[in-house]
Amino acid sequence: MEASKYLKRYFKVQRNEMLALFKITEKVPVQFDPSMGLEELREIHKKGIEEYRKLRENFELEAINALAHKNASDRLLLLTEIFLKHPKANSSLLDLKVAIVDRIMENCHCCGWSCGVNRKTGEKGFCRLTDLSNYASEFLHMGEEPELIPSHKIFLRAVLLPVSTARTGISPPVLKQEPKSNPENLQS
C-alpha cells in the first residue's frame, strides 16, 4: 500500500511533532460575551482566526528548526518547549466557536438546507434534530483508509443527503430519528 503523499501534517501530529489544530485554537485568547449578537461574535471570530493563523505558522516554522536536531530527545524537548510557550487561554477561540454555533442553532443554518428553525426551543427542520445529539455507536474502527486506522469513530445520528443508495450497501440510511437501544445523551 502506498503511503499517502498529502496528509503530511496529520502524520506529524501523530508523532507529536505538531499540534492538532484545535490545540492551537485553544491557545488563542479572545474576549467576548455569549449574549452578543451573532454578527458581533463573528467579527471577533474573524480577528481571532487571524491570530490563530499567525500562531499556527509560527509553530510550524519553529517546529521545522526543532526537527532539524539530530538527537531525538533534544527534538522532543525543543518541541515541547515550543508548544508549551503559549498556554491554553481562559477564554479561547474554541470557546467563541462554541458560542457562535450555539447562536447558529437558534436560526439553524448548519447545513446546506438552511431551514432557519430554532432547534434550541425544540423546532425541527430537515434533519429532524433539536439541540440534543444522539449517537448510534462509538468504537475503535478498523475499516477506514489505511492511514486512518485504528480510528476512534463516533457515529452521530442524522441524515442530510437522503441517499437512495447507501454507500457501502451495509447500512441503509435511517430517515426517522429512532434511537436504537440505549442512546446516550451527549449533552448531559
Add this chain to the structure above:
Amino acid sequence: MHRARNVNFVTPTPHTHTVLKIIREIFVNTPVIWNSNMYHSPDIAEILEGIVDIYLGDFKYGNNVCAQKYSQIKRYLEVVQPNFEFAYETAEVLIRHLVLPGHLECCTSKIGEWVAKKIPHIRFNLMFQYHPCYQALEYPELGRQLTPEERAKAIYIVRKTGIEDLLI
C-alpha cells in the same frame, strides 16, 4: 480511546455544537477527522477552521441533476465545492468517491477533473463497493453492481485527470 490514531466524527454537520463541546474536553494531542458529506453552510465552514485536521469528505455527484435525482438535494455543487476549496486551504483533505454504475461520465469524470484543477494535492479514495439497496430499485439504472469494465474505466478516467495521491 486507547491506540486510536485520531478521533473521527461521523455525520457531524447538524451536531457541530456537540462535536465542538466534545473536542473542548479532549486532553491529548490527537487529529480531528470530519467524516462528512461536506453539505455544510459557509458559516459552519468558517467555524471548522482551526478545529478539523482532516476532512474525510464524500464527493458523490459530479452535477446537480444526479444529486437532485438520487438524493433530492438542491444546489449540491454550489454547496460542496466551496467547502472542499476552503477545507483545502485550511486543512488536509481525503476525498471518498463511490463510483455509481452508469455514472462514470457525468459524475466520476466530472469530479476527477474538478479536483485535479482546483484541489489537486489531496488524497483521493476511489471506491467500487456500490451495492444496490434501500430505495435503489426505484431507479432501475442503479439496480446493479459495477461491471469489471466500469471499474477499470473509472480508474483510467481518474488517473488521466492527473490526480496523484490515488487510493484504489
